[in-house]
Amino acid sequence: MASTHSASGNAHKADQGILVVRFELPYNIWCGTCNAHIGQGVRYNAEKSKVGMYHSTPILAFRFKCHLCQGRIEIRTDPQNTRYVVTEGAKQKNEEWDPEENGHLVIDNAASTSTAPPDPFASLEKTVTQRAAALTAAERLHALEEHNSARWSDPFAASRALRASFRDKKARIVRSEKKAEDVRERFGLADERVHSTSSPALKALHSRLSLATALKRDPFGGAAAAASSSPARSDGAAGRSGAGAAGLEGVKVRRRS
Numbered sequence: 001m002a003s004t005h006s007a008s009g010n011a012h013k014a015d016q017g018i019l020v021v022r023f024e025l026p027y028n029i030w031c032g033t034c035n036a037h038i039g040q041g042v043r044y045n046a047e048k049s050k051v052g053m054y055h056s057t058p059i060l061a062f063r064f065k066c067h068l069c070q071g072r073i074e075i076r077t078d079p080q081n082t083r084y085v086v087t088e089g090a091k092q093k094n095e096e097w098d099p100e101e102n103g104h105l106v107i108d109n110a111a112s113t114s115t116a117p118p119d120p121f122a123s124l125e126k127t128v129t130q131r132a133a134a135l136t137a138a139e140r141l142h143a144l145e146e147h148n149s150a151r152w153s154d155p156f157a158a159s160r161a162l163r164a165s166f167r168d169k170k171a172r173i174v175r176s177e178k179k180a181e182d183v184r185e186r187f188g189l190a191d192e193r194v195h196s197t198s199s200p201a202l203k204a205l206h207s208r209l210s211l212a213t214a215l216k217r218d219p220f221g222g223a224a225a226a227a228s229s230s231p232a233r234s235d236g237a238a239g240r241s242g243a244g245a246a247g248l249e250g251v252k253v254r255r256r257s
Contacts, residue, residue: 013047021048023062023075026084028093033071037093042067054079061087185213 010020023046029038044064052059057079064073066089074088086092152158 016049018047018049020045021062022046023048023064026075028095029073029086029090030093031066031069031071031073032089032091033066034069036066036068038066038090051076063088066090 046064
């Protein structure tokens with residue numbers, strides 16, 4: 001039984017070490033037979049064969065025909081320089097750009113790779129500067145660590161101090177609101193509501209103070225119910241409050257008589 005290759009029809013020269021593959025031109029070339037330009041990326045059915053070794057890496061040759069003149073072209077791999085080399089039937093198009101020929105600045109890499117000994121004074125100055133910077137950074141880091149450990153060495157004490165500061169701030173806010181409420185009471189502005197940006201606690205406090213004020217004005221509960229049920233009284237609620245106040249005045253008159 002004859003042996004078969006996994007590439008089937010592309011291995012008809014497998015006994016000669018040749019395999020037909022699709023080969024793509026790695027760069028632009030000029031055909032040596034018809035002098036036609038063949039662009040990079042054009043693909044051919046090429047005969048791939050092993051022609052040598054570079055250490056343990058095989059050197060491969062790709063032979064194919066020009067699609068314009070059927071001239072033979074061969075390109076080989078160059079493992080030493082990691083590139084492709086045209087070895088037969090064509091030449092590579094030179095596309096290297098020379099900055100000196102085009103009037104651009106030429107960078108001399110030889111100066112940067114000079115083996116001349118460094119300036120000892122420059123080295124000393126650089127070392128002293130780096131050492132001073134390192135000491136400054138170390139001192140700053142040590143100060144931050146001490147500050148952090150002093151503040152958070154006892155989490156319970158830190159939490160207690162925070163709670164105390166919160167309570168003190170809340171008490172100041174409540175006293176300020178109480179003073180404002182007294183001023184509103186004195187000038188008849190007690191029905192004004194707290195601004196929408198106030199905290200929920202202050203809103204609750206203001207509603208309680210408004211309820212206490214309403215109870216003082218109307219002990220029978222008419223105005224108190226209106227004050228506790230609606231944040232902003234309507235005209236009807238104001239009328240009911242006025243009616244309750246008139247009823248209270250009538251009771252006072254009867255008691256006097």
